Amino acid sequence: MSDEALSRLLQAQQFGVLATVRRSGHPHLSTVLHHWNPEERVVRISTTADRLKVRHLRRDPHVALHVTGPDVWSFAVAEGEAEVSPETTLPGDATGRELLALTTGFEDPAEERAFFEQLVADRRVVIRIPVSRLYGTALDIPGAE
Structure with a gap:
């Protein structure tokens, strides 16, 4: 998929799965409502200061947001190093x-x-993800819906 198509998919979907890094190195996944700003290439997520994902990001800012397309054959992933706003x-x-x-x-x-x-x-905060890598795919499978 082109960068433009990936950006459109990211903007079209409201929900995604945010992956943060646990202290053990294993991923922690959270379903989140996100806002994509294609001009800034920044994803913003509203959450509360006491959430586990916030603690993870303050310790290790590496993050990925996976967004599924309109069918199971397409997706976009936005990667970056997250920033957490003040409460x-x-x-x-x-x-x-x-x-x-x-x-x-x-x-x-x-x-x-x-x-x-x-x-x-x-006690709301904003998770900001300046996107350093945007990738994904859309498979064209005849008869698949």
Whole structure:
């Protein structure tokens, strides 16, 4: 698949499987909701500060995100060294605004304020993956659906 086709697949799918590295060296897999920015070549994932994947990434930032295509015959993998943002601690802080940018936004300022407050209560962080390698495949199998 071309880089452009891989990027489209990564952007089209909302869910993927994030692989981090356990202390033992074995992979740890988590299903995550992700946001792909093709211009920046960065994947962003919202999670909470107490998650195991966050502890893994703070110790070893090597990561891969596997995204399945519309059928079982296609996939994309984004690899990189992840960064974990500071925990959002004040409604509307930099981490909160980064998380807001991953949504469609709010017309009502009260809803936006409630969103920011919930992020703080949840102890949200952003996992950023600057993608250094993007690969995958799409097999053309006649009759397969």
